[in-house]
Amino acid sequence: MLEQIVRQAERAGASDIHLQMRGKIAEVSFRLDGVITPGPELPAEVAERVFGRIKFLARLKTYQESLPQDGRIGHADLGAKNDLRVATYPTVTGEKIVLRLFNDTAVKSLRELGLGESMGAELEAFLRQPSGLLLLTGPAGSGKTTTIYACLRQLAETGGRHIITIEDPVEQVVPGTMQTEINEVIGLDFARAARHLLRQDPQVLILGEIRDEATAQIAVRAGLTGHLVISTLHAGSCKGVFERLLTMCPDHSAVASAVGLVLNQRLLRKRCPGCRGEGCEACLETGYQGRVPLVESLRMNETVRDQVRRSDLSALAPAQSLAESARRLVNLGVTDEAEYKRIFGI
Ligand SMILES: [Zn+2]
Known part of the structure; x- marks a missing residue:
């Protein structure tokens, strides 16, 4: 039964399998394209044995139900395509197990992202530039990391530049780049790592996230001094990116000159x-x-730079909004009205 559940999840391309004990039975659900989807229910006579089997294969204590445990199941043990990460946790209705499936982990190319002809070309053109700041925004799970890795791959394949990343954590290894991780426990945060790594003579700097003023100011300065900088920033829109950046950087002219392109992303x-x-x-x-x-994008031109310099952001708007692009996909039948409403909340 366990093998059957795993095969079903793999066929559907799920990222996780959730198993939750409710009294004597267990509910199974799958995380599919980011959304939890109900699966089969395990009857009382098998639920406990499936849980025991998972823990046995992951070399966990099968009798331990009141403390969380973490383990791993090799793919061969279940006839699965990839290894599974196992995490158990006690809940009020009984034990909960989450199985994370390690799906195809190859770094996508820019083309494979499926951003569309013009957006892909815009991004490629930016990556050819010697300097400037590219900022991505969007909620968790909107695909920002996938986009950044595709940029990283493109830069590495083009070659000729020293590329340094500062990540939290490194999720995929890209050959031809120098990837590093922050370590908050010992005080190695984004700002400190960036200050040191800029002395390692990078032409490209990928900063996982701009979280504070120090990092924001380093990113802006690096973008102005001959580095191509790519980072993410929490904001709901392209305009929101500038609102935050201008709050964190007192030198608004520097921000206006450094930023080259802003992207706001969702996954439908x-x-x-x-x-x-x-x-x-x-x-x-x-x-x-x-x-x-x-993706909606805001490319910097003289008009936009001038508005940012004067902190007059009221007129800032992307060429084509996310909602407009989504509406086009609904009309083309790529997605539907319900998904449109789920993403935009209307
Ligand atoms: Zn179908």
């Missing part, structure tokens, strides 16, 4: 190609399979 679930949204076995009856990135 696509209608399942097998059933066209009706629900089938392949999409676990959700009607969706796979996701498509939506």
